[in-house]
Amino acid sequence: xxxxxxxxxxxxxxxxxxxxxxxxxxxxxxxxxxxxxxxxxxxxxxxxxxxxxxxxxxxxxxxxxxxxxxxxxxxxxxxxxxxxxxxxxxxxxxxxxxxxxxxxxxxxxxxxxxxxxx
Numbered sequence: 001x002x003x004x005x006x007x008x009x010x011x012x013x014x015x016x017x018x019x020x021x022x023x024x025x026x027x028x029x030x031x032x033x034x035x036x037x038x039x040x041x042x043x044x045x046x047x048x049x050x051x052x053x054x055x056x057x058x059x060x061x062x063x064x065x066x067x068x069x070x071x072x073x074x075x076x077x078x079x080x081x082x083x084x085x086x087x088x089x090x091x092x093x094x095x096x097x098x099x100x101x102x103x104x105x106x107x108x109x110x111x112x113x114x115x116x117x118x
Contacts, residue, residue, distance in 0.1 A: 016066035017073060022056040023081040030086035037079035038089035038116070048117035052087040055113045061105035069107035071095060078109055087113030 038044075057077040059069035078090050093111035100106050 016062055017069055018060045018062060019073075019077045020058045020060070021077065021081050022054065023084050029080075029083045031083040031088065033083065035083055035088060037082045037087070039075045039078055039093055039111070040089065040091050041093050043091050044089070049089065049091070049114040050117070052082075052085050052113040052115055054110065055081045055085070055087070055090055056108070056110040057081060058106055058108045060100070060103040062103075064104045066104070068105045069097070071107070071109075074107050074109035078111065082113045085113050087115055089114045089116050 055078055057074060059073045059077060061067070061069055074095060078093065082088070082090050090111040091114055093109060095107060095109050097105070097107045
């Protein structure tokens with residue numbers, strides 16, 4: 001048993017989570033990395049915006065020994081993908097967590113990327 005734990009610890013490397021998305025990571029970001037992205041679980045009543053497109057991310061725990069993915073990690077991934085498509089906010093954000101067939105734990109987040117009106 002100890003040797004199995006050692007093998008898992010040595011082969012898992014430094015990364016403890018993996019992020020996947022419907023937005024291609026190879027495209028250059030439309031907004032600079034420092035641009036603040038608003039993440040909201042509602043539709044921002046009273047604010048005007050133009051929809052840019054759907055954003056879906058999944059943060060997955062690599063081994064049983066790593067911590068569960070957090071909402072903050074999912075929001076960071078949503079922000080990165082929103083900047084990639086030129087959105088400065090993500091509205092109607094929904095979260096779902098669990099244990100999957102190929103992962104020890106996951107947190108999926110999805111919403112609509114929008115460009116806020118001035």
